[in-house]
Amino acid sequence: MHAATISYYTLFSMIPLLYFIVIGFGKILGQDFCIQVITDIFQKNVGLNDIEVYTDYLKNLNQQSRSWALNFVMICVLLYSCSAFMVSLKHSMNDFFDITPNKQHKINIFLDVLKFRFFSLSYLALIALAIFLLYFLQIFVFSILSSWFAMLHFEYLLLQYVFSIVLNFVVIIFVFKFIQDGKISWSLASKGAFLTAVLLFLSQLIIKWYLQHYFFLGRGDLVGSIFILMAWVFYSAQVIFFGAKFTYIYGKRYP
Template identity: 25%
Template sequence: MKEFQSSSYKKHSSRSFNFKDIPELLKDTYRNWMDSNPFQLSAIVAYYAILSLPALIVIILNVVGSIWGKEIVQGELLDEISKAIGQETAESIRLMMLDRGDKKTGLFTTIVGVIVLIYGATGVFFQLQNALNKIWGMSAGAQEGVINLIKSRAKGFGFILILGFLLLVSLLMTTLISTFSNRLAYLLPEVAVDKVFIGDTMLSLILIYTLFAALFKFLPDVNIRWRAVRVGAAITAVLFVVGKFLLAYYFKIMEPGSTYGAAGSIILIMLWVSYSSLILFFGANFTKVYANKYLLQKQEIKRGVGSKNKKSFASS
């Protein structure tokens, strides 16, 4: 078992969290965040997000659409994209959804197509995994080998399924909230809008928190204690929700994509993914700082097939 201790920290006895520690935590997090070169990492993730987007949309539409209905899922996705990035970008993605390649093909072509589809869709998660590994101090060669590559892609596909599940839950809860709000508006019209807004915001927080917790816990090649994951995911979820509203306002007022003409939609998607990745990486660094400060974790090799050179954070 290899023990790891970040150069930014001295070994000290475990202690409980105190609100007075927040300034120090944020200062250490910012230092670690800048040291990890977050702008380069976020640019890489944004580039691969564009490459992965068509395949990601096809998989989510087919997986969740088979349960809820493709038209409903498509409408929900476009509505969220429109709120976050703008109507023009949502329209570009809608056209992408219409051209899904539904024509019949042979068995071999279908199998190859599915493999390529999954490989393409998991690209962005593979890059996220590399970025999180770098934040946790993993060496660049830790993922060498075909087995490790297959495992990483399989893990990425698992996160696509998690996204699909969360979208399904979101659709269900949105329907329930909408039904409740209609009933509430009939009984108490003056408070209905506020109740719906609060309910929708809380639902978004819960789903985003769940996604970040899964990302921090399972995507990197490190074992991170759940206590650190819960705190880090909560901080990241709050920052992400706030950032989402600020980005939507920025895109609406400044219209940064208008400069690029026909390529504006692609640029907006890349900007949104890049800014969101910066928040995610800040949360990952906060999780690392919190784990080092309060949990005295050790970094060791993660056990499993093909993981000879992998490291991980295990409980001390």
């Protein structure tokens, strides 16, 4: 139920989020570079080999980005869909960490929800920034090592896997630490995030292989890409929720 809800909100929040990543970070890094980063992440992590459906749509929207009406509509859609995604994720984390929010007056509850919805965009922006920084670090490390050594294919893949685990770790520790209503120490969050990051990486390899070879909609165009993305989010969310429950049990047993 939790994973299905996350998949549902991911579908509606993805395009507005990618749109503002492109026009936001694109002003600094270049919009073509941002689209290339998005393409690499979708191809290497998710297994979507043909994502021209998304990138062409982003380029088309990018050409209209000076339209204040389009920007206003996208901001409204982004505020609702992304904040709904983060609120749903927080409710799921509360369940798996067995956290019951304190009873408050209805006005205070409304203000807290409203505040969290607006902070959700900041959280997502920080996660996007971390992804871009890690991407730059990966390019830098690969360029340095390739200039010093003749890297073998195995060593190249190994470094890619390490960076994938680090990326998973950064995102998961952020979720465990901040996207819930309780208080979790950095030590506990880091231990749980590391285990979950490794499990998530291994499961993503299996999910990617399955979706590319056996998923019955895997060779479609737009519909196939949407179903692959939703299936990938669904199964990845299951691993993250397992990691959250493990972290909760570990914290209870070894306080």
